[in-house]
Structure formats: C-alpha cells, structure tokens
Amino acid sequence: MVSTAGADREEVIRVRCPFCHNADSRVIDSREADEGATTRRRRSCPQCGRRFTTVEEAVLAVVKRSGVSEPFNRAKVVAGVRRACQGRPVDEDQLALLAQQVEDTIRASGAAEVPSHEVGLAILGPLRELDEVAYLRFASVYRAFTSLEDFEKEITELRTRYVAAGTPLLPGMQPDPPAVRRRGGSRSAGPGT
Numbered sequence: 001m002v003s004t005a006g007a008d009r010e011e012v013i014r015v016r017c018p019f020c021h022n023a024d025s026r027v028i029d030s031r032e033a034d035e036g037a038t039t040r041r042r043r044s045c046p047q048c049g050r051r052f053t054t055v056e057e058a059v060l061a062v063v064k065r066s067g068v069s070e071p072f073n074r075a076k077v078v079a080g081v082r083r084a085c086q087g088r089p090v091d092e093d094q095l096a097l098l099a100q101q102v103e104d105t106i107r108a109s110g111a112a113e114v115p116s117h118e119v120g121l122a123i124l125g126p127l128r129e130l131d132e133v134a135y136l137r138f139a140s141v142y143r144a145f146t147s148l149e150d151f152e153k154e155i156t157e158l159r160t161r162y163v164a165a166g167t168p169l170l171p172g173m174q175p176d177p178p179a180v181r182r183r184g185g186s187r188s189a190g191p192g193t
C-alpha cells in the first residue's frame with residue numbers, strides 16, 4: 001500500500017531518469033522555492049549515475065461547467081484577457097502580472113479545485129483596475145450582458161467607484177467640452193477698450 005499523504009512519504013514518487021530511462025532515481029537534495037509553492041529536488045540515477053533536478057508544484061485544478069477539470073493555466077487567463085484588451089494600452093507585462101494576481105487570489109482561497117467561473121470572478125477585479133474598457137468587454141461576455149441596461153448599470157458602478165474613491169475622472173470619462181468655433185475676432189479678449 002502506497003500512501004502519498006505526509007511529507008515523509010514523498011520519495012515514494014518514482015521519477016524516471018531522463019538520460020538512461022531507468023525507472024527510478026534517488027533524491028539527494030530537496031528544497032522549497034517560490035515561497036514554498038514549488039519543491040526542487042536534486043536527483044541521482046542509480047543506473048547511470050547522472051544527476052538532474054525536478055520541480056514539483058501543487059496542481060490547482062479548474063473544474064469546467066461540463067465537470068471536466070484541468071490544471072489552472074496562467075497562459076489561458078492571459079489569452080482571455082488579451083482578447084478583451086485589443087486596441088487598449090495594455091502591455092504583455094501587465095497581462096502577466098494580472099494572471100499572477102488571479103492565480104494568487106485563487107490559491108489564497110486554499111482550495112485545490114475551483115470552478116471555472118471563480119477564475120472569471122478573480123479576473124474582474126484586477127482587470128477593472130487595469131483598463132475600464134477591457135473590463136467592460138470582459139464583463140459583458142463573462143456575465144452575459146444581454147442589454148444596453150446591463151452596460152449602463154456597469155458603467156454607473158464604475159463611475160460611482162471613481163467618485164467614492166475621490167479619484168478624478170479619467171479623460172475618457174468626462175463629457176467633451178462643447179466644440180466652439182470662433183469666427184473672426186469680434187469678441188477677442190485682448191485689451192482694446
């Protein structure tokens with residue numbers, strides 16, 4: 001009987017030698033990395049004597065509506081958000097950071113498995129901070145907006161947040177000043193009286 005519970009049993013996991021394909025290898029050193037999120041193990045092959053390193057990471061599973069689960073994938077978050085950011089001033093570094101924030105949020109919940117809609121939820125917050133237009137696009141798909149009223153409500157909430165936070169409205173959120181064309185110089189402000 002093989003138990004995988006408990007850290008003292010982890011050497012039960014057999015790792016094939018990548019050089020000679022011997023079915024097992026010996027752990028010679030083990031250390032945590034990325035603040036404990038991953039474990040690096042230095043291994044040695046008893047057959048050919050060569051050494052190699054493996055990295056273990058706890059799998060965070062995302063369960064889709066169909067019931068199928070797959071490992072959480074930051075690249076998928078980036079791909080989904082990138083689509084919403086088309087034509088917006090958002091760069092790849094910001095997308096990568098957002099995906100990292102999403103993963104941190106989900107991992108912080110402590111669950112080993114999360115439904116896929118929670119991934120969407122975790123995207124909304126940081127995306128709203130990043131770009132309101134991309135946020136609206138993403139939210140409209142994610143929350144299945146069906147009418148203009150849905151957009152209006154969301155935009156009203158965005159505006160309310162700005163007012164509540166005491167942040168000045170962004171240029172795009174202010175009404176344009178009326179375009180006044182002055183012809184001639186009849187009402188020039190110059191001194192001439």
Ligand SMILES: [Zn+2]
Nearest residue numbers: 017020045048
């Ligand atoms: Zn080997």
